[in-house]
Amino acid sequence: QIEILQVDPVVFKSTFPLRPQVELGDHQHIRLAPEPAEVTEEEINSVMEQLRERRAVWAPVEHPVSFEDLVTIDIEERSEGNSINSYQGRQFPVIQDSPIPLPGFAEHLVGMKKGEEREFSLSYPDNYELKELAGKQYNFKVKLIEVKEKHLPDLNDEFAKSLGQGIETLDALRESTATSLTNVAEERARRDFEQRVIEAVVDLAKVEFPPILVEQEIDRLLSERDRMFRRQGGLESYLKTFNKTEEEVREELRPGATERVIQSLVLGKLAEEEKIEVSPAEIDAEIEKMIGSTEENAEELHKIFNTQQGRRWVEERLITQKTVQHLVEIATGNATKEGESV
Structure with missing residues (x-):
């Protein structure tokens, strides 16, 4: 940074950053012990459940909508001062406390039967992160087209073979999972x-x-x-x-x-x-x-x-x-x- 202090004769002040100064301490005597890398049965079971989720099958059912179902719905959406937006045949996972598309939307679907229509209004919270949406109200008209229920495969040797990783038994799958988790835990412990x-x-x-x-x-x-x-x-x-x-x-x-x-x-x-x-x-x-x-x-x-x-x-x-x-x-x-x- 240069500042002109005087023109005739030219006098200026130049400011520039000094070199960093580092004085090391007695690092030669630092002694620390690394934390052991451990993998629990709970972590292994969690991965096994994730594998089941990936192979889940969604089957049509006739019962009213429940949380964790997958529904197909027609939606009409309108906010104050705007025209209606229509969406046909949208699939929507009914997850409790989901903020999508608005908080409370999933809760309004619970109990609906195939062919039923519902109208309701929802608003974003006044303290919503996006200020342009805070407090804004939307009116919805929803028609339920289909309800599907999730079916998870059994954890057995057949399931292990279906993953196509050269693994023949459930025990071998658990062992492979434990090895992978251990490698990740060791890398995390090292870092x-x-x-x-x-x-x-x-x-x-x-x-x-x-x-x-x-x-x-x-x-x-x-x-x-x-x-x-x-x-x-x-x-x-x-x-x-x-x-x-x-x-x-x-x-x-x-x-x-x-x-x-x-x-x-x-x-x-x-x-x-x-x-x-x-x-x-x-x-x-x-x-x-x-x-x-x-x-x-x-x-x-x-x-x-x-x-x-x-x-x-x-x-x-x-x-x-x-x-x-x-x-x-x-x-x-x-x-x-x-x-x-x-």
Whole structure:
């Protein structure tokens, strides 16, 4: 930032951010124990039920509508001052306390019989998240066309075979499910432990940095949201959907962005002091690994990652991974002895 103080002769004041200052604490003596990765029978049973749900069959029934049924309905909808919108043959899952299309809609369907018509009015709550809909009333006229009831398959060997995964028995399916859940739990425990170790190192460090680093991190996070919502209209659509200004979102992101900046600076300083490096061969291998995990645009990704900027990004990613792994080894008492390479 340049401020002109005087024109003749020219006198100006230049303001620029200072380099971040990081003073590491005694991280060599951090000791933490990872939490065990456990899988319960309840978790296994939950997955088994999800598998049953995916193979559910919906059969027509003649009884009145109940919660958990699937109904086919004709709908006429009108809000104050607007014309009627008609929808024919819409399928609607009758789920208790569902907010779709409005809170209370599903409850008004319960007890209806095939061919029956009902009229009712519903309003959005006055404190509804989208202010343009808060308190707005809608009038509905609904005709019930069909009711279907969900039938779940039995959990047996035949069900296990039907999944087509080379599994022949229910016991084998449960064992496979337990293995998958254990792998997920171990990965989650690993990430959680790494984060605990990073936080412990950060707590011991003294960090000073210019505020512009946080603003740049917020800009990056906003760009991510813009990409995520690109098909729905980008960041502008995101702000409109949640009825927020960009400044409000920036303030919501600020604490997390500040934490990320501090962690990045501490890890960078530690990598520098510990002389943690990666070789060109390691960068090449990581690029191949990353591209190998995608099915499309391999040639384009090769071009991107093999630019100077792309390779630098991969290098920084690997250095961070090595640094975190080194900290984990310190925290668990398995650090490389002095004199050995990192």
